[in-house]
Amino acid sequence: MKVMDAQEIMDMIPNRYPICYIDYVDELVPGEEITATKNVTINESFFRGHFPNNPVMPGVLIIETLAQAASILILKSPEFENKTAYLGAIHQAKFRKVVRPGDVLKLHIVMEKKKSNMGIVKAAALVDGKKACIAELMFAVYDRDEKI
Template sequence: MSVLTAAEIMTLIPNRYPILFMDRVDELNPGESITCTKNVTINEEFFQGHFPGNPVMPGVLIIESLAQAASILILKSEQFQGETAYLGAIKQAKFRKVVRPGDVLSLYVEMVKQRSNMGTVKCTASVGEKVACSADLTFIVAAADDKI
């Protein structure tokens, strides 16, 4: 049973198809951690060109999936409701496993540090027991119409 459905996720973050890379939130501990699921299907638009005959989810889109999970974690805190979380930096990104159609990507994000409207999270994307990607992300929270 999910904590948040795709429809509920879309009330929190501005991403929509074809750039919404989140199917559900499985666990949410506000201010601490979040676990989400992305079902990777052959119908994803990016598989048309990455790579024909050998479909592989681009690493940058795995990072985007993690950033979306981080956004949900951040925006579920009372102080940031109604705001937008922007990706500010990607550090220590490592790609360890190819993600293909049919894989279920489990996204885990843990809050490391938060100050004012900025923070850092530690992220892991896994397929089964194997880590596909890990990274540290920095975010900035602002109103959607603010210049940052």
């Protein structure tokens, strides 16, 4: 069951094609945890150059996908509603499995800490129940119109 579809996601975060990577949100407990889905297809623009004849999703884009899911979780927290979340740090990132066209990335994010204008999450991207990437992500949260 989808909790949020692509349009609802784009209403919340500023990412657009070609770098809006969340297809839908499966589960959401505001301020606590989120599970979202990214269907990886051969039509992704990055597969044209990474790597020809051996398409692999770049690790940095797996982190970006996790960061987008984490942004949704953070911005669904009542204290951060109608704001923008900026990725501030990536800690302990580990890549454990190659992600290829046809894979379905399940993104699971758990809120670890929240302060006045920041959040820290534990993030995991899974393919067929196996961890493809894990990381701790830190976000700074600001008003949408605030220049940083």
